[in-house]
Amino acid sequence: MEKTLVCVVGPTAVGKTALAIELALHYRTVVLSADSRQFYREMTIGTAKPSREELSMVSHYFIDSHSITDDYSAGDYERDALALLDRLFAGHDLVVLVGGSGLFVNAVCQGLDDLPKPLPGVRERLNKLHCERGLPYLQDRLKAVDPLYYDEVDIHNPQRVIRALEVYESTGYPFSHFRTQQAAERPFAILKIGLEMDRELLYGRINDRVDRMMQDGLLDEVKGLMPYREKPPLQTVGYAELFDYLDGRCTLAEAVEKIKQNTRRYAKRQLTWFRKDKSTRWFESTATEAIHTYIDSNR
Numbered sequence: 001m002e003k004t005l006v007c008v009v010g011p012t013a014v015g016k017t018a019l020a021i022e023l024a025l026h027y028r029t030v031v032l033s034a035d036s037r038q039f040y041r042e043m044t045i046g047t048a049k050p051s052r053e054e055l056s057m058v059s060h061y062f063i064d065s066h067s068i069t070d071d072y073s074a075g076d077y078e079r080d081a082l083a084l085l086d087r088l089f090a091g092h093d094l095v096v097l098v099g100g101s102g103l104f105v106n107a108v109c110q111g112l113d114d115l116p117k118p119l120p121g122v123r124e125r126l127n128k129l130h131c132e133r134g135l136p137y138l139q140d141r142l143k144a145v146d147p148l149y150y151d152e153v154d155i156h157n158p159q160r161v162i163r164a165l166e167v168y169e170s171t172g173y174p175f176s177h178f179r180t181q182q183a184a185e186r187p188f189a190i191l192k193i194g195l196e197m198d199r200e201l202l203y204g205r206i207n208d209r210v211d212r213m214m215q216d217g218l219l220d221e222v223k224g225l226m227p228y229r230e231k232p233p234l235q236t237v238g239y240a241e242l243f244d245y246l247d248g249r250c251t252l253a254e255a256v257e258k259i260k261q262n263t264r265r266y267a268k269r270q271l272t273w274f275r276k277d278k279s280t281r282w283f284e285s286t287a288t289e290a291i292h293t294y295i296d297s298n299r
Contacts, residue, residue, distance in 0.1 A: 002188070002189045002299065003089040003092075003093060003094075003095075003187070003188040003189065004093065004094045004095075004188060004189045004190070004191060004295075004299050005085065005094075005095055005096075005097055005108070005109070005186075005188050005189070005190050005191070006023060006094060006095070006096050006097070006191045006193060006295060007034075007096075007097045007098070007105055007108075007109065007190060007191065007192045007193065008020045008023070008096065008097070008098040008099075008193050008195065009098075009099070009100065009102070009105055009192060009193070009194050009195070009274050009280065010100065010194050010195035010196060010270070010271070010274065010285075011100065011195075011196075011202060011266075011267035011268070011270040011271050012048070012100050012206065012263060012266060012267050012270065013048075013202060013205040013206045013209050013263075013267065014195045014196065014197055014202060014205075014267075014285050015195055015197075015285040015286075016098050016099070016100065016195055017048075017050050017054065017098065019098075019193075019195060019285065019288070019291070020096050020098035021050070021054055021057055021058055022288060023096050023291075023295075024057075024058040024059075024096050025057065025058060026292065027093075027094045027096075027295075028092075029058075029092045029094050029095055029096060030058060030059040030060070030061065030088060030092065030095060030096070031058055031059070031060045031061070031096045031097075031098055032060075032061045032062055032081060032084070032085075032095065032096070032097045032098070032108075033060060033061065033062040033063050033097075033098060033099055034062070034077075034081075034097050034098065034099030034101055034104040034105045034108065035047065035098075035099040035100060035101055035104075036074075036077075036099075036101040036103070036104050036159075036233070037101075037233050037236065038062070038063050038064075038099075039062055039063075039064075039065050039066045039072055039077075040064075040066055040067065040068045040070075040233055041064040041066070041067055041068075042067065042068045042221075042224070042225060042228075043068065043221075043225070043233065043234070043239075044221065045213050045216050045217060045218045045221045046213060046218050046221060046222070046238035046239055047238075048209065048213075049063060049064075050063065061084060062077070062080075062081070068225065068228050068231055068233060068234070069228065069231075071123075074103050074104050074107045074112055075107070075112055075115070077104050077107055077108075078107035078108060078111065078112055081097075081107070081108045082108065082186075085108075085188065086187075089188060093299075094295075094299070100270050102270065102273040102274060103160070109183075109186070109190050109192075110183035110184055110186075111183065111184030113178050113179045114178070115167055115175075115178050116167065116170060116171050116178070117170075118166045118167065118169075118170040119169070119170040122166050122169050122170050123162065123166050124230075126138065126162045126165055126166060126169075127162065127230045127231075127232065127235075128230065130158055130162065130230075130235060131229070131230055131235075135156070135158050135161065138158070138161050138162065138165060139155050139161060141165060142155070142161050142164055142165055145165070145168050145174055146164060146168060146174035146175050146176055148174070148176040149164055149174060149175045149176040149179075152176075154269050154273070156265070156266075156269065157236075158232060158235045158236070159232040159233075159235070159236075162232060163175070189298075189299070190279075191281075191294075191295060191298055191299075192277065192279055192280040192281065193280070193281055193282075193283060193291055193294070193295075194274055194275075194280040194281065194282040194283070195282075195283060195284075195285040196271070196282055196283070196284065196285070197284060197285050202267060203264050203267075206260060206263050206264055206267060207260050209263075210238075210256065210259050210260045210263060211256075213238070214256060218238065218242065219242060219245075219252075222239055222242040222243065222246070223246065225239070226243075226246070229243055237259060237262045237263050237266055238259050238263070241255045241256075241258040241259045241262065242255055242259075244258075281294055
């Protein structure tokens with residue numbers, strides 16, 4: 001039987017973690033996280049990591065694998081995940097990969113373009129500009145120097161915008177100049193399963209999740225991360241809004257409402273990203289038996 005990587009994708013709060021664990025138990029295998037923020041040990045509550053109980057049910061990889069002080073890129077993840085899969089497939093016919101970070105899923109499934117290394121200090125300067133002048137300033141700059149990539153990228157993701165500007169400022173060529181769009185060959189089959197649900201139900205789950213995060217101590221987690229706030233993973237939903245509160249730019253209630261709003265917008269962008277891939281088969285998040293049938297009939 002051909003080795004198969006089953007990728008579980010979809011918007012935040014749709015139930016990807018629960019399904020990934022169920023599949024791992026059913027097929028007696030392991031789970032790789034492709035969530036670009038769950039790598040970091042210091043970011044737990046705001047990233048909705050699997051609980052200790054969930055982590056104990058099956059083996060997980062790339063959860064708490066790095067520190068927020070580490071610079072860990074999608075290219076690093078591609079290299080490490082492929083090396084790990086090579087070892088895991090020696091003992092498993094099927095492995096589950098789960099996450100809502102489309103770039104990191106793509107890194108494993110089709111590879112990334114061979115981008116030049118940035119010049120020293122460029123990223124730090126762009127991160128500082130982001131903190132001082134805000135994301136709109138960087139968005140405008142990207143639109144001016146690389147309108148082609150500006151029309152494709154999630155311009156609300158500071159990491160993506162900063163990375164594109166970093167390449168431009170290091171080489172003098174736009175990010176789009178280095179993109180080949182050619183998928184790399186992989187020595188395993190890939191099945192992509194997308195999870196979806198009624199939008200109002202999903203938005204309700206997102207709002208409830210944010211409330212639980214606050215009850216579980218998200219604000220204290222963010223306070224402890226203040227010394228690292230310029231790190232790109234912390235310039236994201238759930239953290240950036242609470243930094244604004246701690247800076248006195250809004251009330252706590254306003255920050256929490258902003259987290260909910262920005263998370264709903266993020267979920268919408270995730271769906272847009274994943275729906276571009278026509279190889280993804282979409283299911284309602286509760287359709288476990290149908291998902292089993294789909295996997296079994298395509299292996």
